[in-house]
Amino acid sequence: MTIDWTPAERAAFEARRKSRNLALGLLLGALVVLFFGITIVKMEPGARAPSATRAAS
Amino acid sequence: MTTITRLATVPKPDFRSAPPPTAFAEWRDYFALLKPRVMTLVVFTAACAMIAAPGRIHPFLGFTAILCIAVAAGASGALNQWYEADIDALMKRTAKRPLPAGKMLPFEALSFGIALSVGSVAIMGLAVNWAAAFWLAVSVLFYVMVYTVWLKRRTPQNIVIGGAAGAFPVIVGWAAVTGDTSLLPWLLFAIIFLWTPPHFWALALFMEADYSKAGVPMLPVTHGLAHTRGQILLYSLLLVPVSIAPAVLGLTGWAYGGTAVTLGAIFLWMAWKVSRGTADLAVDMANEKQLFKFSLLYLACLFGALVADTLLRA
Numbered sequence: 001m002t003i004d005w006t007p008a009e010r011a012a013f014e015a016r017r018k019s020r021n022l023a024l025g026l027l028l029g030a031l032v033v034l035f036f037g038i039t040i041v042k043m044e045p046g047a048r049a050p051s052a053t054r055a056a057s
Numbered sequence: 058m059t060t061i062t063r064l065a066t067v068p069k070p071d072f073r074s075a076p077p078p079t080a081f082a083e084w085r086d087y088f089a090l091l092k093p094r095v096m097t098l099v100v101f102t103a104a105c106a107m108i109a110a111p112g113r114i115h116p117f118l119g120f121t122a123i124l125c126i127a128v129a130a131g132a133s134g135a136l137n138q139w140y141e142a143d144i145d146a147l148m149k150r151t152a153k154r155p156l157p158a159g160k161m162l163p164f165e166a167l168s169f170g171i172a173l174s175v176g177s178v179a180i181m182g183l184a185v186n187w188a189a190a191f192w193l194a195v196s197v198l199f200y201v202m203v204y205t206v207w208l209k210r211r212t213p214q215n216i217v218i219g220g221a222a223g224a225f226p227v228i229v230g231w232a233a234v235t236g237d238t239s240l241l242p243w244l245l246f247a248i249i250f251l252w253t254p255p256h257f258w259a260l261a262l263f264m265e266a267d268y269s270k271a272g273v274p275m276l277p278v279t280h281g282l283a284h285t286r287g288q289i290l291l292y293s294l295l296l297v298p299v300s301i302a303p304a305v306l307g308l309t310g311w312a313y314g315g316t317a318v319t320l321g322a323i324f325l326w327m328a329w330k331v332s333r334g335t336a337d338l339a340v341d342m343a344n345e346k347q348l349f350k351f352s353l354l355y356l357a358c359l360f361g362a363l364v365a366d367t368l369l370r371a
Contacts, residue, residue: 016082016083019083019084020082020083020084022084023084023087024084034121034124034180037117037121038117038118038121038180038183038184041115041117041118042184044115
């Protein structure tokens with residue numbers, strides 16, 4: 001769909017889209033690092049998290 | 058038939074004439090949806106509870122737990138803003154938020170909030186433990202369903218109930234370390250729960266005009282300023298003994314206990330001054346503003362003392 005934007009609106013849209021895409025890229029990168037870190041920690045011997053058997057005491 | 062006729066006469070929106078609101082939402086708008094200020098308090102109290110909890114957690118998993126708590130708190134804030142966009146538009150303090158300002162569509166905020174809620178709970182469960190994930194899910198559901206949707210617009214006790222939502226992160230933080238909960242985290246929960254009414258009602262006293270305009274049944278709007286001042290004193294009288302209880306019961310040392318007694322005395326003195334006040338105009342409410350500011354310092358110092366006490370006894 002073509003939207004009748006003024007050049008100023010088009011420039012504003014593109015700047016915001018670029019910043020959003022950059023932020024999303026950084027977020028996805030951070031998630032990769034997070035999952036990698038969790039995996040490494042979980043593979044360490046004796047690094048199991050405490051059991052969750054009695055949540056609602 | 059009338060409805061059909063009316064609908065038929067409403068002109069269709071011309072999406073070609075103006076850019077859609079989504080075109081102008083940037084990452085800062087999504088960040089603003091997370092209510093970063095509220096997130097700070099939640100992260101701080103949860104981190105203190107994690108340090109005070111007996112046991113050990115791998116630093117990276119501890120960081121992951123804090124991250125999940127922060128994101129879940131932010132997600133609750135986003136869902137809250139999605140539901141309250143209509144009243145946010147009426148209040149000066151909230152009118153510039155992304156939804157009332159027309160920077161994004163409600164559906165975007167809703168899906169953003171749901172995605173973050175589900176993601177943070179899932180990661181907490183998979184990476185840390187399912188007890189913490191359970192309490193994290195409870196905190197989000199409580200804030201969104203019980204406080205925001207059910208009670209906020211129906212009862213002047215909304216802030217009291219909302220206090221519970223803000224208190225859950227200490228339970229989550231504790232459970233992240235121990236996989237369980239015990240008396241001390243529930244006392245910490247009670248402290249935040251009882252601290253919330255004096256804190257927010259002090260704010261509501263000098264923001265009364267704003268809440269009145271939005272039709273939110275805050276206590277000063279429904280029961281008047283004098284009644285609110287009395288309730289502030291009442292909850293302060295309940296708060297101080299509960300804040301000292303961990304030391305009295307031997308769950309903490311007296312480094313925490315001494316701080317709780319000192320800060321509690323100051324809190325009571327300020328609440329008493331507010332209860333004696335008669336000012337009707339916000340500009341004359343110096344005591345209320347002072348109590349509001351001190352209440353933030355109070356909670357920070359109390360939980361800071363808890364951490365210091367834990368480290369001293371380690």
